[in-house]
Amino acid sequence: MADRKVILDIQGLGIDFGGLTAVNDLNMQVYEGEIAGLIGPNGAGKTTVFNMLTKVYQPTRGKIFFDGMDLEKKNVVDTTKAGIARTFQNIRLFSGLSVLDNVLTGYHNAITYSPVEAVLRLHSYRRQEREAREKALELLDIMELKDDAEVIAGNLPYGAQRRLEIARALATGPKLLLLDEPAAGMNPQETEELMKMIRFIRDHFEISVLLIEHDMKLVMGICERITVLNYGMMLSQGTPEQIQADPAVIKAYLGD
Amino acid sequence: MEFLSYLINGLGLGSVYAIIALGYTMVYGIAKMLNFAHGDVIMIGAYVAFFALTNFGLPLIPAVLLSVIVCTVLGVTIERLAYKPLRQASSLSVLITAIGVSYFLQNGAQLLWSSATKVFPAVISNGSLNIGSLQISYLTLITICVCILVMAALTLFINRTSTGRAMRACSEDKGAAALMGINVNFIISVTFAIGSGLAAIASVLLCSTYPSVFPTLGAMPGIKAFTAAVFGGIGSIPGAFLGGLLLGVIEILAKAYISTQLSDAIVFAVLIVVLLIKPTGLLGRKLSEKV
Amino acid sequence: MKNKKQLFIFDPAYRGRTASFTLVIAAYVILQALRSSGNLSSLFASLLVPVTCYIVAAIGLNLNVSVSGELNLGQAGFMSVGAFTAVCVSGRLVAAVSAGIPRLIISILCGAVIAALFGFAIGVPVLKLQGDYLAIVTLAFGQIIKSLITNMYLGFDENGFQFSFVENKCSLAPGGKMLLNGPMGATGTQRIANFTAGTVLIIIALIIVYNLIYSKSGRAIMACRDNRIAAELTGIHIANTKMLSFVVSAGLAGAAGALYGLNYSTLVPNKFDFNTSILILVYVVLGGLGNMTGTIISTIVLVLLPELLRSLQDYRMLIYAIVLILIMLITNNEKVKTMTKSLRSRFAAGRGADKKEAA
Numbered sequence: 001m002a003d004r005k006v007i008l009d010i011q012g013l014g015i016d017f018g019g020l021t022a023v024n025d026l027n028m029q030v031y032e033g034e035i036a037g038l039i040g041p042n043g044a045g046k047t048t049v050f051n052m053l054t055k056v057y058q059p060t061r062g063k064i065f066f067d068g069m070d071l072e073k074k075n076v077v078d079t080t081k082a083g084i085a086r087t088f089q090n091i092r093l094f095s096g097l098s099v100l101d102n103v104l105t106g107y108h109n110a111i112t113y114s115p116v117e118a119v120l121r122l123h124s125y126r127r128q129e130r131e132a133r134e135k136a137l138e139l140l141d142i143m144e145l146k147d148d149a150e151v152i153a154g155n156l157p158y159g160a161q162r163r164l165e166i167a168r169a170l171a172t173g174p175k176l177l178l179l180d181e182p183a184a185g186m187n188p189q190e191t192e193e194l195m196k197m198i199r200f201i202r203d204h205f206e207i208s209v210l211l212i213e214h215d216m217k218l219v220m221g222i223c224e225r226i227t228v229l230n231y232g233m234m235l236s237q238g239t240p241e242q243i244q245a246d247p248a249v250i251k252a253y254l255g256d
Numbered sequence: 257m258e259f260l261s262y263l264i265n266g267l268g269l270g271s272v273y274a275i276i277a278l279g280y281t282m283v284y285g286i287a288k289m290l291n292f293a294h295g296d297v298i299m300i301g302a303y304v305a306f307f308a309l310t311n312f313g314l315p316l317i318p319a320v321l322l323s324v325i326v327c328t329v330l331g332v333t334i335e336r337l338a339y340k341p342l343r344q345a346s347s348l349s350v351l352i353t354a355i356g357v358s359y360f361l362q363n364g365a366q367l368l369w370s371s372a373t374k375v376f377p378a379v380i381s382n383g384s385l386n387i388g389s390l391q392i393s394y395l396t397l398i399t400i401c402v403c404i405l406v407m408a409a410l411t412l413f414i415n416r417t418s419t420g421r422a423m424r425a426c427s428e429d430k431g432a433a434a435l436m437g438i439n440v441n442f443i444i445s446v447t448f449a450i451g452s453g454l455a456a457i458a459s460v461l462l463c464s465t466y467p468s469v470f471p472t473l474g475a476m477p478g479i480k481a482f483t484a485a486v487f488g489g490i491g492s493i494p495g496a497f498l499g500g501l502l503l504g505v506i507e508i509l510a511k512a513y514i515s516t517q518l519s520d521a522i523v524f525a526v527l528i529v530v531l532l533i534k535p536t537g538l539l540g541r542k543l544s545e546k547v
Numbered sequence: 548m549k550n551k552k553q554l555f556i557f558d559p560a561y562r563g564r565t566a567s568f569t570l571v572i573a574a575y576v577i578l579q580a581l582r583s584s585g586n587l588s589s590l591f592a593s594l595l596v597p598v599t600c601y602i603v604a605a606i607g608l609n610l611n612v613s614v615s616g617e618l619n620l621g622q623a624g625f626m627s628v629g630a631f632t633a634v635c636v637s638g639r640l641v642a643a644v645s646a647g648i649p650r651l652i653i654s655i656l657c658g659a660v661i662a663a664l665f666g667f668a669i670g671v672p673v674l675k676l677q678g679d680y681l682a683i684v685t686l687a688f689g690q691i692i693k694s695l696i697t698n699m700y701l702g703f704d705e706n707g708f709q710f711s712f713v714e715n716k717c718s719l720a721p722g723g724k725m726l727l728n729g730p731m732g733a734t735g736t737q738r739i740a741n742f743t744a745g746t747v748l749i750i751i752a753l754i755i756v757y758n759l760i761y762s763k764s765g766r767a768i769m770a771c772r773d774n775r776i777a778a779e780l781t782g783i784h785i786a787n788t789k790m791l792s793f794v795v796s797a798g799l800a801g802a803a804g805a806l807y808g809l810n811y812s813t814l815v816p817n818k819f820d821f822n823t824s825i826l827i828l829v830y831v832v833l834g835g836l837g838n839m840t841g842t843i844i845s846t847i848v849l850v851l852l853p854e855l856l857r858s859l860q861d862y863r864m865l866i867y868a869i870v871l872i873l874i875m876l877i878t879n880n881e882k883v884k885t886m887t888k889s890l891r892s893r894f895a896a897g898r899g900a901d902k903k904e905a906a
Binding site for chain 1: 755758759762766767770772774776777781782783791
């Protein structure tokens with residue numbers, strides 16, 4: 001790993017809610033082009049880590065460096081602009097918009113025409129809309145959603161909604177993609193396809209992926225390195241083999 | 257001394273707002289709707305009390321009771337006919353329906369009793385209590401006392417009775433309450449009944465202070481009381497009480513010290529400032545969304 | 548093929564827009580024909596301009612309420628700002644710009660811009676709030692605006708403007724003119740508004756709103772409505788986005804008010820009270836959220852309804868109220884909903900079959 005560049009560097013990260021410490025002293029790195037995993041029992045603080053990385057929550061302690069940039073003073077929109085994109089454990093689509101429009105919102109910051117140009121339908125509007133539309137359709141093709149482009153997102157089946165969330169996240173042009181339980185509610189065959197898709201995305205867009213997942217087959221199958229959280233503390237870190245052999249991890253998952 | 261008497265007058269007006277605001281806030285808490293017709297229930301209450309006192313020559317207490325009964329029945333009927341079929345509808349549809357009911361009541365009153373203003377008889381003693389140079393009218397004292405009584409009775413009812421407990425359960429989660437065997441429709445009816453009954457009491461107090469009865473009488477107090485409910489944190493009963501009193505005091509003080517014409521603008525400006533500092537009102541619950 | 552796609556008008560996704568423009572233009576042509584042939588009663592002719600004003604304000608409010616998802620109960624306040632701005636501007640310019648049409652355009656523009664500025668100033672605090680709290684604050688602002696205008700006195704003479712508040716302290720030189728007169732409002736306004744101007748204004752409003760909806764701003768506005776957190780995490784600045792829809796809506800209301808104000812020789816501030824805000828909201832909700840064509844139709848019907856019921860005299864507003872309640876109850880009835888749904892899908896299926904046959 002030494003020759004790869006660190007894209008995400010988390011140092012001593014922690015957050016308290018009232019008197020409760022949800023995450024404490026977390027250290028982890030994600031390298032460029034890597035698929036990393038964040039696992040742990042329910043309530044271990046995994047999603048809280050994602051919320052801190054995207055600045056939905058402001059960390060109480062510690063530092064986050066993304067692509068060399070300190071995120072301390074950044075807000076949610078800044079993190080997206082910097083190149084962090086995410087999906088959600090409980091799907092959060094723009095359910096009243098079409099599938100295509102959902103992806104097009106991802107290009108919000110890439111499209112630069114002003115509202116006035118849009119109202120006047122100037123050339124810049126038409127050109128940029130056309131380009132964004134082409135790119136969006138390409139993304140939908142990759143995520144196997146092209147046929148549903150005009151469908152209202154809220155009417156999609158569950159698995160397709162999860163894929164659409166990924167497509168929307170990719171449209172923001174991220175360097176790091178955070179996936180929060182992407183396989184939740186999927187059957188083994190769908191999960192299998194999802195694994196292929198995640199690998200393809202990583203290679204095609206040359207990005208890093210950090211994912212939270214309970215499906216161990218998926219985690220062990222595609223993650224190069226895994227961090228295990230328990231009660232907000234880092235329990236273990238290493239390759240899938242190392243994690244599977246770690247007695248502390250086994251104890252946390254299976255109980256005493 | 258002058259300030260103190262303004263303050264007490266403000267509390268008197270605020271008590272009326274508080275009683276009306278309770279109707280808004282309870283209905284909002286349980287049915288999650290803005291009942292824009294509430295102000296017009298006050299108007300109906302005022303007319304009923306007026307006719308009971310003048311045409312039928314009833315004494316005060318039976319007249320108030322009659323008004324309370326009519327308003328309670330009216331409130332429950334409105335809920336059954338107009339709002340109940342819309343339980344699953346969007347909140348905007350319910351809002352428009354409430355506006356329709358409001359128009360209906362106003363125009364119905366105009367047809368039945370004409371738009372001419374009627375003078376409400378002075379049934380509550382217009383004497384006053386003198387403490388040194390401080391002069392407080394009995395009417396103001398009675399209004400404040402009624403408000404405190406209503407508040408105390410309502411708090412006891414909500415906290416000590418099984419119906420009250422069911423109401424609290426419904427305001428938290430109607431679905432779960434129904435699964436626990438609570439008859440949600442009945443609870444909503446009770447809420448409307450209480451709110452409308454209180455509106456009748458408020459109407460008598462209001463018309464004793466400003467003795468004119470006309471079809472759009474409820475509109476302005478309605479908006480003010482609604483503002484008071486939001487001010488205190490809509491859905492919260494102590495909030496409605498606090499919001500009502502504060503609104504009354506601010507209104508009277510603004511009239512006394514700043515400008516009569518601008519008092520409404522000042523009241524609403526204070527509301528905006530409060531909401532900017534506390535976005536869910538003084539005693540409202542914080543809205544938070546889990547990510 | 549690609550070039551064809553650019554002709555958005557024929558794209559099925561934009562059918563709503565085609566319908567809106569067709570409706571407005573057809574209505575204009577028919578009404579003008581009726582009027583010039585003397586078949587339009589003076590009562591209806593007098594309603595033409597107000598209807599166009601309400602339509603423009605309602606289109607703006609529709610952007611606010613359904614596209615952006617914010618309940619705005621103060622649209623009349625913005626109309627009021629626009630109306631009195633325009634009346635003052637027009638009154639001041641009577642001598643300088645004597646021709647009606649340029650003065651009308653200048654006045655409406657001023658009204659729209661000032662109302663939009665008010666929208667911006669009010670939007671800063673308002674848009675920090677959510678749901679019913681936001682609604683009550685827009686209501687409060689509507690009341691404040693009404694209360695302020697009711698207390699304003701503005702006059703001008705050869706020495707320039709004179710302004711006073713609460714009490715009329717303007718002492719004008721002979722030949723001077725009061726533009727605003729407290730609770731009396733504006734009097735002696737030259738009536739320069741007309742139906743054609745109103746129709747043009749509707750078309751401009753439709754172009755602005757539709758072009759905004761079908762752009763990155765429109766997507767962002769709807770994204771914020773559907774899911775704030777996801778929108779923010781997609782890189783959308785929520786405050787700016789909501790502000791845009793709020794300001795555009797206020798600006799359109801301002802333009803509508805301006806036209807309204809210039810259609811009457813006297814205008815009192817009480818005209819634009821809470822009830823007017825509610826009335827416009829009713830047009831929007833009844834027309835169907837997000838449906839501009841529906842908004843236009845419902846505005847026309849609801850403005851005309853009380854007039855059509857005039858023969859019923861005192862009962863007309865009562866019937867209006869009952870109609871309002873019944874429409875809400877019927878359109879939200881589960882049975883009726885499933886019925887229309889099945890009808891619609893049958894219709895769509897029929898059309899799909901036509902397409903296949905054609906192919």
